[in-house]
Amino acid sequence: MDRDVLTPTAPHVSDNPWAMAQRQFDQAAERLALKRGLREYLRVPEWEFTVHFPVKMDDGTVRVFTGYRVMHSTVLGPTKGGIRYHPRVDLDEVRALAMWMTWKCALMHLPYGGAKGGVACDPHRLSPRELEALTRRYATEIAIIMGPKSDIPAPDVGTNEQVMAWMMDTYSMHRGYSVPAVVTGKPLAIGGSAGRREATGRGVSIIVREAARALGLPLAGEPVVVQGFGNVGSVAARLLHEAGCRVVAVSDVHGGIYHPGGLDIPAVERHVRATGSVVAFPGAEPVTNAELLELPCTFLVPAALEGQITWQNAGRIRARVIVEGANGPTTPEADEILARRGVTVVPDILANAGGVVVSYFEWVQDLQSFFWSEEEITRRLEAIMVRGFQRIWALAEAERVSLRTAALILGVQRVAAALMRRGIYP
Numbered sequence: 539m540d541r542d543v544l545t546p547t548a549p550h551v552s553d554n555p556w557a558m559a560q561r562q563f564d565q566a567a568e569r570l571a572l573k574r575g576l577r578e579y580l581r582v583p584e585w586e587f588t589v590h591f592p593v594k595m596d597d598g599t600v601r602v603f604t605g606y607r608v609m610h611s612t613v614l615g616p617t618k619g620g621i622r623y624h625p626r627v628d629l630d631e632v633r634a635l636a637m638w639m640t641w642k643c644a645l646m647h648l649p650y651g652g653a654k655g656g657v658a659c660d661p662h663r664l665s666p667r668e669l670e671a672l673t674r675r676y677a678t679e680i681a682i683i684m685g686p687k688s689d690i691p692a693p694d695v696g697t698n699e700q701v702m703a704w705m706m707d708t709y710s711m712h713r714g715y716s717v718p719a720v721v722t723g724k725p726l727a728i729g730g731s732a733g734r735r736e737a738t739g740r741g742v743s744i745i746v747r748e749a750a751r752a753l754g755l756p757l758a759g760e761p762v763v764v765q766g767f768g769n770v771g772s773v774a775a776r777l778l779h780e781a782g783c784r785v786v787a788v789s790d791v792h793g794g795i796y797h798p799g800g801l802d803i804p805a806v807e808r809h810v811r812a813t814g815s816v817v818a819f820p821g822a823e824p825v826t827n828a829e830l831l832e833l834p835c836t837f838l839v840p841a842a843l844e845g846q847i848t849w850q851n852a853g854r855i856r857a858r859v860i861v862e863g864a865n866g867p868t869t870p871e872a873d874e875i876l877a878r879r880g881v882t883v884v885p886d887i888l889a890n891a892g893g894v895v896v897s898y899f900e901w902v903q904d905l906q907s908f909f910w911s912e913e914e915i916t917r918r919l920e921a922i923m924v925r926g927f928q929r930i931w932a933l934a935e936a937e938r939v940s941l942r943t944a945a946l947i948l949g950v951q952r953v954a955a956a957l958m959r960r961g962i963y964p
């Protein structure tokens with residue numbers, strides 16, 4: 539399949555996810571010939587909140603943390619997007635993640651706009667009490683925008699079911715009654731959905747299978763490399779292992795492990811539960827995260843952070859297909875290089891959409907107080923992911939563009955069409 543060759547970009551785009559997100563949007567807007575006013579409006583977030591708030595630490599001191607919540611678009615409905623706890627969180631990162639959520643939700647036909655939030659902190663250096671205090675205060679700071687009809691957070695890097703439970707409880711305490719639908723990715727016991735924890739990784743594994751089918755590649759025995767062994771990466775690795783792939787390398791923030799014959803992923807999961815990292819898994823060679831990305835494999839699944847595959851290493855990537863579990867792992871410059879080298883990149887807004895799809899199921903179940911079985915969730919997720927893949931693959935072939943451009947065209951087009959029907963207020 540021919541790929542569109544993008545115009546050369548300034549190197550600094552690699553370093554800034556917001557510059558990346560806006561550049562990707564510009565390309566889609568150009569292809570769609572969007573009118574200037576529409577383009578200017580969709581190119582920036584509707585709302586941006588920055589909050590500085592105090593937390594009492596266990597040693598009696600008070601520390602001030604900075605958090606964000608950005609709502610990129612409310613055109614299709616309430617905003618939806620995860621909360622990230624990571625030392626590198628800043629406004630530009632949150633803006634980019636919020637914009638990608640808008641296109642992802644539109645692409646998957648979910649009635650949401652995009653949002654994202656985060657707090658600049660290292661959650662692994664906070665005690666459970668400090669983490670709870672930080673979460674409850676942050677939730678209070680952004681409570682004016684949160685709500686099941688306005689803005690619905692979910693987990694992302696560094697947050698989990700427990701953090702969502704504290705956010706839901708804090709919001710509910712302020713209201714005076716329980717509001718489960720205000721967040722998704724909650725524990726089952728308080729209105730979470732069956733299958734949500736696995737949803738993003740499951741979606742990634744479905745997309746790997748569909749990409750293999752479309753490219754005429756086998757799955758059984760094919761080498762797979764996964765960067766990041768958190769919620770997304772570990773589930774994707776396990777499901778691909780169960781599907782018969784040979785998962786040869788995985789990593790986390792501490793480093794990676796490589797075994798060309800294939801890793802026993804359930805054993806790696808047990809090792810992580812026991813030691814906190816994939817590092818030093820018996821029988822595997824150590825590799826750095828940078829080396830891991832360049833290992834020979836058929837499928838590479840980046841599932842950690844953005845900006846991992848750049849103009850600096852794209853020429854050395856030996857994967858045949860990249861399926862983006864993470865948001866924004868490939869920069870626009872790297873996209874160009876990979877396209878020239880014939881590497882197929884299945885973009886984040888499709889590949890990792892399983893998470894928000896099941897978050898949508900969770901929200902619907904909470905609003906109706908009527909819960910579905912895990913089989914029902916998995917069946918519906920599977921159908922939506924396969925349909926999404928087929929639509930994008932067909933458009934990419936018809937328009938002779940990359941899968942990313944095709945996905946962005948579909949996402950942006952849907953939001954733009956809705957905006958035109960709604961009109962500009964007042």
Ligand code: NAD
Binds near residue numbers: 694695790893
């Ligand atoms: P997580 O916190 O559960 O796991 C992140 C993993 O990445 C951990 O293994 C961590 O050690 C590793 N990591 C962190 N920094 C790293 C670095 N510099 N180099 C290598 N590894 C590093 O987070 P997650 O929820 O699995 O999210 C991973 C990615 O997937 C993010 O880009 C996130 O935005 C995206 N995503 C998550 C969801 C979801 O439902 N959780 C949905 C869609 C997309």
